[in-house]
Amino acid sequence: MSYKKTSTYVARPIDEKGVAHYTSEENAIWEELYQRQTKIIQGRSCDEYIKGIELLKLPHDRIPQCFEVSNVLKKITGWQLEPVPALIPFENFFQLLANRKFPAATFIRRKEEIDYLQEPDMFHEVYGHCPMLTNQAYADFTHTYGKLGLKANPAERALLARLFWFTNEFGLINTPKGIRAYGGGILSSMNETVYCVESEIPERKPFEVMEALRTPYRIDILQPIYFVINSFDDLFKLVNSDLMSLVREAQRLGDYTPVFKMES
Numbered sequence: 001m002s003y004k005k006t007s008t009y010v011a012r013p014i015d016e017k018g019v020a021h022y023t024s025e026e027n028a029i030w031e032e033l034y035q036r037q038t039k040i041i042q043g044r045s046c047d048e049y050i051k052g053i054e055l056l057k058l059p060h061d062r063i064p065q066c067f068e069v070s071n072v073l074k075k076i077t078g079w080q081l082e083p084v085p086a087l088i089p090f091e092n093f094f095q096l097l098a099n100r101k102f103p104a105a106t107f108i109r110r111k112e113e114i115d116y117l118q119e120p121d122m123f124h125e126v127y128g129h130c131p132m133l134t135n136q137a138y139a140d141f142t143h144t145y146g147k148l149g150l151k152a153n154p155a156e157r158a159l160l161a162r163l164f165w166f167t168n169e170f171g172l173i174n175t176p177k178g179i180r181a182y183g184g185g186i187l188s189s190m191n192e193t194v195y196c197v198e199s200e201i202p203e204r205k206p207f208e209v210m211e212a213l214r215t216p217y218r219i220d221i222l223q224p225i226y227f228v229i230n231s232f233d234d235l236f237k238l239v240n241s242d243l244m245s246l247v248r249e250a251q252r253l254g255d256y257t258p259v260f261k262m263e264s
Helices: 024-040 047-056 066-076 090-098 122-134 136-151 154-169 190-198 209-213 232-239 243-253
Strands: 080-084 101-105 172-175 178-181 203-206 225-229
Touching: 024 122, 024 190, 047 066, 047 122, 047 178, 066 080, 066 122, 080 090, 080 122, 090 101, 090 136, 090 154, 101 122, 122 136, 136 154, 136 232, 136 243, 154 209, 154 225, 154 243, 178 190, 209 243, 225 232
Parallel strands: 080 101, 172 225, 203 225
Antiparallel strands: 172 178
8 A cells, every 4th residue: 555655765676586685784674673573562462463473484584575475375365475666556556455465565664764664665564464464354354355445436445545544554453361453554563562552542442444434544653543353253244244335424424533633
């Protein structure tokens, strides 16, 4: 999903063997991110995510290649990782998801932006999102979501983007151990992983699709609102209901007043 109109990053090209060639400095950034985030997610991420990390067996000391991740995902849920440029339009994004392909821009953040990057890089896409794609209910939800997005018009896609934001990116789930994170935007972020579960500042609401569709968000702040599901089956049931009628109803009702300052 494209987050910015312009990018200062350029994706690494893929050679004839499917390999993107990274520098030692880039691999070192992956290693630093991997090591510190693996400690932070303990006790804050859901069991399904931890299981996904174990299944993927991501390398610790270098950026994984897309085909390596794909080889594992295909066997488990039929998904694969698709190398893309730094930014892609909604049309391409939904097309990929509809074909069980998750986009991954083949670059990694610079050292000076290691704590926060608005754009989705390889660490965000692979470490943040791909472990959950080993869960069948979550993977099926994402696949059906992509098919719905392909048929939607631009205004409807904007609201579908909100749904993705409050689930795949910044979703929380109730577990017997307490609230845990499953969203890739959370689990690839050192600060957000701790904040979303432990801080008293944000509001954690039971997931209700109409609430999520009508709630504005900003990408450049710690989230003031999170939506909490009870199980991943909740998501699968959602996209197999008449979701687009809810999208149109949310359009008719309009947005809630933002709880944050709008960007200038």
